[in-house]
Amino acid sequence: MKIIVCIKQVPDTAEVRINPETNTLIRDGVPSIINPYDMHAIEAGLHIKEKAGGNVTVITMGPPQAETALREAISMGVDSAVLLTDRAFAGSDTWATAYTLAKAIEYLGADIILCGKQAIDGDTAQVGPEIAEFLDIPHISYIRKIDEIKDNKIVVQRLMDDGYDVIESSFPVLLTVVKELNVPRLPSIKGKMAAKKAVIQKMNAADIKADENCLGLKGSPTQVRNIFAPEVKKDRIMLEGTTEEKVTALVNELMRLKCL
Amino acid sequence: MLIRIDKDKCTGCEACIASCPYDAIIIKDGKAEINELCQMCKACLSVCPEGAISEVSEDSDQKEKGQGRGVWVFAEQRDGKTAVVSFELLGAGRRLASELNTELSAVLFGCTESEADELIKWGADKVYHCNDEIIKVFNDEPYAKLLSDLIQEHKPDIVLAGATPIGRSFIPRVAARLKTGLTADCTSLDIDKETGNLLQTRPAFGGNIMATILCPFTRPQMATVRPRVMKRGEYDEKRKGAIININADNIKSRTNVIETVKEASETALNLQEASIIVAGGRGVGGPKGFEILFELAEALGASIAASRAAVDEGWIPYRHQVGQTGKTVGPKLYIACGISGAVQHLVGMQSSDIIIAINKNPEAPIFNTANFGIVGDLFELIPLLTKKIKEAKGL
Ligand SMILES: Cc1cc2nc3c(=O)[nH]c(=O)nc-3n(C[C@H](O)[C@H](O)[C@H](O)COP(=O)(O)OP(=O)(O)OC[C@H]3O[C@@H](n4cnc5c(N)ncnc54)[C@H](O)[C@@H]3O)c2cc1C
Ligand SMILES: Nc1ncnc2c1ncn2[C@@H]1O[C@H](COP(=O)(O)O)[C@@H](O)[C@H]1O
Numbered sequence: 186m187k188i189i190v191c192i193k194q195v196p197d198t199a200e201v202r203i204n205p206e207t208n209t210l211i212r213d214g215v216p217s218i219i220n221p222y223d224m225h226a227i228e229a230g231l232h233i234k235e236k237a238g239g240n241v242t243v244i245t246m247g248p249p250q251a252e253t254a255l256r257e258a259i260s261m262g263v264d265s266a267v268l269l270t271d272r273a274f275a276g277s278d279t280w281a282t283a284y285t286l287a288k289a290i291e292y293l294g295a296d297i298i299l300c301g302k303q304a305i306d307g308d309t310a311q312v313g314p315e316i317a318e319f320l321d322i323p324h325i326s327y328i329r330k331i332d333e334i335k336d337n338k339i340v341v342q343r344l345m346d347d348g349y350d351v352i353e354s355s356f357p358v359l360l361t362v363v364k365e366l367n368v369p370r371l372p373s374i375k376g377k378m379a380a381k382k383a384v385i386q387k388m389n390a391a392d393i394k395a396d397e398n399c400l401g402l403k404g405s406p407t408q409v410r411n412i413f414a415p416e417v418k419k420d421r422i423m424l425e426g427t428t429e430e431k432v433t434a435l436v437n438e439l440m441r442l443k444c445l
Numbered sequence: 446m447l448i449r450i451d452k453d454k455c456t457g458c459e460a461c462i463a464s465c466p467y468d469a470i471i472i473k474d475g476k477a478e479i480n481e482l483c484q485m486c487k488a489c490l491s492v493c494p495e496g497a498i499s500e501v502s503e504d505s506d507q508k509e510k511g512q513g514r515g516v517w518v519f520a521e522q523r524d525g526k527t528a529v530v531s532f533e534l535l536g537a538g539r540r541l542a543s544e545l546n547t548e549l550s551a552v553l554f555g556c557t558e559s560e561a562d563e564l565i566k567w568g569a570d571k572v573y574h575c576n577d578e579i580i581k582v583f584n585d586e587p588y589a590k591l592l593s594d595l596i597q598e599h600k601p602d603i604v605l606a607g608a609t610p611i612g613r614s615f616i617p618r619v620a621a622r623l624k625t626g627l628t629a630d631c632t633s634l635d636i637d638k639e640t641g642n643l644l645q646t647r648p649a650f651g652g653n654i655m656a657t658i659l660c661p662f663t664r665p666q667m668a669t670v671r672p673r674v675m676k677r678g679e680y681d682e683k684r685k686g687a688i689i690n691i692n693a694d695n696i697k698s699r700t701n702v703i704e705t706v707k708e709a710s711e712t713a714l715n716l717q718e719a720s721i722i723v724a725g726g727r728g729v730g731g732p733k734g735f736e737i738l739f740e741l742a743e744a745l746g747a748s749i750a751a752s753r754a755a756v757d758e759g760w761i762p763y764r765h766q767v768g769q770t771g772k773t774v775g776p777k778l779y780i781a782c783g784i785s786g787a788v789q790h791l792v793g794m795q796s797s798d799i800i801i802a803i804n805k806n807p808e809a810p811i812f813n814t815a816n817f818g819i820v821g822d823l824f825e826l827i828p829l830l831t832k833k834i835k836e837a838k839g840l
Pocket of ligand 1: 198305651725726727728729751752754755767768769770771783784785787788789790793803804821822823824
């Protein structure tokens, strides 16, 4: 099995805030992390390798600094890492990102491609399915369990709103994973040593034979027009008094609003 | 680069540096400079006191706008029953269509014609309807192929779908195939009066920021929309429209659904359809605390929801989670008990009609979103509230 895991380095968004007065981001030293869902994708890749044999490659499209994320993945046990980096990639939306990743995957070749369900900076969940479309292969989203891996097919569970679907697919296939799938392993001592020494393969637009009109801002159909702080409601009523009085006031309001 | 800093105007004050979530601005020789980490999020544009930061739209000026006409809604179904989000999309679609003075169509896969007829009563002028065996159960490839073919044939200006497991899974394939933009998980949609472009607004960075996205040059403009944020349109029993039946000939799927398993528990089952929701957070303290909430829910005929903190603690299953990484709900009444009101929770419930917050910390941000707030200990307040509600209802 040739397994490729797509990972993204993201700001830890729990700590990114916006100042509502100035509409600017407040970002006091927000650390960069591997997108949490991608950690589960890496774990899934390693798990599949352990069961079915093969090798696991992590790949990211990003600035040179994203190398840190790749080394972290190597410390968890993946075999090799590829950094797609080129100024021409800057400003990519999901379409251009997926195009770029797909060109690289086409070049590298894979039986199973794993992505996180979504990246926590954009929360779009679009890159995975779009890669599959560019590669003209099937995909299954929100994998919560891998039931079976055979030579010519894989059976997985797809998380839905009201339960799950059991689905089979031929290879090659792209899977996007949710947190329920597994618990990502911690780096081993051996892994950490390997991560230090590992040579990261770097590729640019020419290496992956990408059409420059499909890259970066130029290749992106969408544009960010503006950003702003989520609005807050200001007309709330605080119910005061003793516990008894507060609750009585609330019940009266509920009756007035015909909620009872 | 794509964001430009006017070196003459820049004073090197560093105000922009903290605004960048990607560490993409550095100071070099006393002037700000943008490096390759830039993701074009535009967070820096408004911070510069000198107005030295601007965007350069190099070649995009020369791009021609694609053609398209009509607003389309992808109406999804599960088990042959149209999902409620479809009616909400028709409500939003109707509004956009009338602003653009165009017609509203729905696309329905895998349902009977009477379900298609329902979509007309909910506001569609036309329904493209396919009920072939291959699309009765959801698989990404045949759905994507069939919808892309229809779009290529009829060239709508706008295509909307639910930001549900189904919509968010296969719609990206359609956008990739059609080489057009797709905006995920929108919470509001409007038409730009000047250009007629669709303004697609969505939360980003875990809900800490809202962003408005445009797809100026390619068509259709595609968006997935969160369930429960748009209002349904008018239901008109007498509305007439056209149903156009189509075939899914020569369409293949390399994935195959072997089995569908329903897992939702009684109370979570209708979370998104519930008219009253009682929600608990970390303040509920444990599974025992949730029992108090279940009693209140029973008295009110409500469903139970939870914050991520309560789910992560293992006090209640994930399917009850409301928020950015959980469900979006929009009941008539949402009672938040022991929930602090983090943005990630708020994005999942702020479209509720009435929000009541019960929290012992008067500074809790949840009170900013609430219509009614009570500061106090939920372990005292809730049992009393349950008792009084039972009395009021004569139970
Ligand atoms: C990428 C990302 C996605 C996320 N997605 C979600 C999501 O989908 N949904 C979600 O909910 N969160 C989500 N979160 C987490 C979110 O940021 C908050 O951590 C979470 O909502 C906090 O839950 P809470 O309000 O229950 O807990 P806390 O913030 O710990 O608040 C508990 C509250 O209970 C009050 N309290 C304590 N005891 C009592 C008592 N006896 N009586 C009354 N009040 C009491 C306290 O004053 C406090 O305000 C996400 C975070 C990230 C980073
Ligand atoms: N720049 C990138 N490099 C590598 N993988 C990415 C990149 N962007 C997104 N992905 C993958 O696509 C998934 C979904 O991302 P998104 O569509 O941005 O929410 C992520 O979990 C990653 O697996």
